[in-house]
Each structure stands twice: as C-alpha cells, then as structure tokens.
Amino acid sequence: MAESIRVLVSEEKIVKRIMELGAKISEDYAGKSVHLICVLKGGAPFMCELAKRITVPVSMDFMSVSSYGNNTSSSGIVKIAKDLDEPLEGKDVLIVEDIIDSGRTLYYLMQLLEKRKPASMKICTLLDKPERRERDVKVEYTGFNIPDKFVVGYGLDYAQKYRNLPYIGVVEGVE
C-alpha cells in the first residue's frame, strides 16, 4: 500500500490551541520572563508559533537530541547532537517539544538540565501519547492528547519527511 496521510488535528485547531497555551503561559509567568528551550528538530515549528503568542519577555535557546533516527520507535539511546548556548542558572525554563511518546527523551533531558540549576523548569508539548509512556515525566502544558498512532506534521517527521505539514496527520500504508 502506498504511503498516505490522514488528517488527525487540523491547522485551524492547532493554531487556536497554541493561542490558548500562549495566553495561559503568559498568565502563569506574569511579572517574569520565560526562557524557551526548543528540542530540535521536531520542536521548532511549534516553538516559533507559541513564542508569538506569549506576552511576557521571551528568550530562546535550542538543543538537539535524537533517539528515533529514521525509525518509528525509540532506540532508547538519547544522543546530544547540539547543546544549549546559554547557561540555565536562575532562569525560568520552559522546554518546548512537539511530542511526548515513551517519555525517554524528556526524562533524560530533565535530569541533565536540572543539574544546571534553573529557577524553575517546566514542559510544554504540542502532542502527548499517554498510552505509550515508559518514563514518568510531569507535563505542565499539553496541546492535544492523541492515540497511539505514528503521526507527522508540524515538526514531526517520518524518515525526515512531512515536518512542514501545517496539520498533524497519521501515516498510513507503512509497517
């Protein structure tokens, strides 16, 4: 069967939800600034859109960790390909992810970044697949809970493809 994409979350719903998340984050961080950490590559489109909806002062940094490679399930090995440029000490850090699946990536990242002594550290994810969780991670802000299906779009890839789709879709016709 040929590979095809079925829409799971439309662009309209995503944009509306990101506006809500931005408003909630702005309220929760009132009087402070927030240091957004983008987990590359998947977190980039979501973080760009989210940052525009936050009204408190924002700074940004980028980190690249990889556990999936070109596979549809995690290898369990989390590799840092690019570390942050800035120290985290004393900052109110918000880690921005496209998806939490097994939880391994964020579990590992939280352990690593906590050692850098941020004033606070929370997680914001566009998507969560709670059924798949292997590691317990506390998520403060979630866009959508989704079923256990391999999804693409809005930063998420299948073998590096489809990150540019403006919606979330399920890949059909792949094993």
Ligand SMILES: O=P(O)(O)OC[C@H]1O[C@H](OP(=O)(O)OP(=O)(O)O)[C@H](O)[C@@H]1O
């Ligand atoms: O909860 P987990 O099971 O760890 O899965 C979630 C992580 O996997 C994906 O990244 P990936 O390692 O594929 O890198 P990418 O963002 O560059 O695609 C996704 O962007 C998350 O970072």
Ligand code: HPA
């Ligand atoms: O469903 C997914 N799609 C793309 N990348 C992913 N990384 C973890 N889960 C997924």
Ligand SMILES: [Mg+2]
């Ligand atoms: Mg990926």
